[in-house]
Amino acid sequence: xIRWAVIPFFCSAWAAAQTYPTLNLQTVDGASVSVSxxxxxxxxxxxxxxxxxxxxxxxxMSALYNDYHGKGVQFVFVNSNQNESGAExxxxxxxxxxxxxxxxxxxxKVADQFRAEVxxxxxxxxxxxxxxxxxxxxxxxxxARVTRQPLRDALDAVLAGKAVPAAETKAFGCTxxxxxx
Amino acid sequence: MRAFLIFVLAAGLASAAQLKPxxxxxxxxxxxxxxxxxxxxxxxxxxxxPCRKEMPELVALAQKYKARGFELLTIxxxxxxxxxxxxxxxxxxxxxxxxxxxxxxxxxxFITLVDPKWSGALPASFLYDRNGKKVRAFFGEVKxxxxxxxxxxxx
Numbered sequence: 052x053i054r055w056a057v058i059p060f061f062c063s064a065w066a067a068a069q070t071y072p073t074l075n076l077q078t079v080d081g082a083s084v085s086v087s088x089x090x091x092x093x094x095x096x097x098x099x100x101x102x103x104x105x106x107x108x109x110x111x112m113s114a115l116y117n118d119y120h121g122k123g124v125q126f127v128f129v130n131s132n133q134n135e136s137g138a139e140x141x142x143x144x145x146x147x148x149x150x151x152x153x154x155x156x157x158x159x160k161v162a163d164q165f166r167a168e169v170x171x172x173x174x175x176x177x178x179x180x181x182x183x184x185x186x187x188x189x190x191x192x193x194x195a196r197v198t199r200q201p202l203r204d205a206l207d208a209v210l211a212g213k214a215v216p217a218a219e220t221k222a223f224g225c226t227x228x229x230x231x232x
Numbered sequence: 233m234r235a236f237l238i239f240v241l242a243a244g245l246a247s248a249a250q251l252k253p254x255x256x257x258x259x260x261x262x263x264x265x266x267x268x269x270x271x272x273x274x275x276x277x278x279x280x281x282p283c284r285k286e287m288p289e290l291v292a293l294a295q296k297y298k299a300r301g302f303e304l305l306t307i308x309x310x311x312x313x314x315x316x317x318x319x320x321x322x323x324x325x326x327x328x329x330x331x332x333x334x335x336x337x338x339x340x341x342f343i344t345l346v347d348p349k350w351s352g353a354l355p356a357s358f359l360y361d362r363n364g365k366k367v368r369a370f371f372g373e374v375k376x377x378x379x380x381x382x383x384x385x386x387x
Contacts, residue, residue, distance in 0.1 A: 073279045076353070082372025083282035084353040089311065091339075123340065125352070152351040 070180040071095075074127060074161055076154035079137035079144075084154065086127050088180045092209055093125040094202070096188075097162060098153065099170040100135050100143035102225035107192050108171050109147045115188070116151045119206050128153045131162035132170070132228040159229045172222040175205050175215075183209060186220030251315055253335040254307055256342050262305070262332070264364050269303045270386045271360040272379075275334070275346075277309040278317045282373035283355040287325050289376045290357075293383065294328055300387045301362070307332040309354060361386050 074086040074095070088095075096112065099105040116126050128151055130140045137155050144153050156162055165174050165182075175184035184205035191197045205215040254262055263271065274290055276283035287306075294304035306327055308318045315333060322331050336342030343352045347369050350356050359368040359382055368382050 075281060078353075078372040080372065082370075082374070083285075084355070084372040085277070085280035085282060086351075086353045087277065087279060087309065120340070152353070154353070 069182070071164065071174075071176060071182075072180040074129075076127075076129065076161060077137070077157050079141040079153065079155060081137055081155075086125075086154075088125070088127075088176050090178050091125045091176075092123065092178060092206075093127060093176040093180075094119075094206070095127045095129060095161075095165065095174040095176065097129050097131055097165075097167045097170050097172045097227060099130060099132055099225060099227075100139050101132070102170045104192055104224035105170040106147075107194070108188055109149070111188060111194060112171070113148070113150055115202065115206075116149075118203075119210075120151070122210055124206060124210070126151050129156050129161055130154070131156035131159040131167065133159060133230050134228045159227060162227050162229070167227060169222050169224040169226055171224055173202050175202065175209070177209060184215050184218055185222075186217075187222045190220070192223070250329050250331060251308070251319060251333045252330050254332040255334070255336045256338065256345055259342070259345060263360060266303055266305065266360070267364045268362055269301045270297075270362055270383060271303050271305060271364075272357055272383070273305045273307060273346075273360070274355060274357045275307050275309055276355050278314050278321055279310070280354040284321065286355060286373050286376075287321075287327065290374075291325055291327055293376070293380060297383060297387060302383055302387060304328055305330075305332065307334050309334045359383065359386070 072087065072089045074088065076084055076086060078084055120126060130153055140153050140155060171188055173186060173188055174182050177183045184202065186201060188202045189197045190199040201217050201220045204217065208215045276287065290304055294302065306322065310318045310333065334342065343350055347358060349369065350371065353371065355373060357370040357374055358366055361367050367386065370379065
């Protein structure tokens with residue numbers, strides 16, 4: 052049985068200048084896909100079907116998608132956990148009525164590229180495919196206790212052509228279950 | 233004679249000048265123009281590894297079933313800066329002309345118009361019957377045997 056540790060994650064600024072123009076992922080059926088981020092504001096969100104923290108954000112993630120997808124923001128929801136199958140991801144998405152597509156990340160390669168550590172964890176990319184915000188969706192697992200929404204703040208800013216108010220926050224959640232090497 | 237043969241061969245392939253724009257306003261008419269044939273619309277891009285991998289197999293299917301009324305229509309999602317590379321790839325793999333380039337005014341609207349269930353990830357292929365009705369969508373690198381069976385069913 053997997054123990055889902057809830058840990059804080061301190062992001063580093065190592066990849067500030069790195070770009071991610073193409074994300075190579077898989078559909079829940081296992082088919083390979085490429086997602087282009089070039090010329091688009093893209094939110095890459097690492098999520099889980101089993102992590103209780105990630106699941107507490109299901110409704111908030113759906114709301115984010117519904118609020119910003121129509122404004123031209125591309126969302127790429129990624130499940131990099133190697134102990135969660137495509138079938139499980141598909142069943143979970145259906146169960147919680149996600150309005151968006153969730154991709155698998157075989158070998159957690161995309162998680163490795165971003166150095167993502169937990170779920171949920173967000174990387175917001177600007178139109179040049181570089182990271183302009185990384186970290187948490189908001190500041191509280193319990194939606195009733197949210198006081199700050201740094202992802203929404205960043206999205207509103209970039210859509211208005213302004214600099215994001217905070218480029219980095221601490222993501223918190225469950226560790227991504229990577230392949231054993 | 234040799235020059236004539238080169239011309240005839242080249243005429244059947246895509247070239248830079250032949251990348252036709254497709255967008256919200258002409259996608260439906262582009263599909264309708266192929267009525268009477270079974271049509272596979274394949275969205276691809278040069279940066280997309282699985283797209284490049286599956287293209288030769290799609291071309292082989294197009295050649296195999298051309299006489300029975302099957303047609304492959306490719307639409308690249310590349311940016312204009314990559315069009316030359318896209319055309320070089322199409323030429324290299326002898327992809328049937330005409331080839332298209334997605335140049336939508338609103339990308340999200342165009343993607344939804346093609347298929348509401350499509351996220352925009354590549355490759356994506358859509359199979360239309362002889363009446364121009366979409367009958368199957370393939371998201372991600374297609375399983376060729378599965379696609380071939382679907383095509384044969386419609387021919």
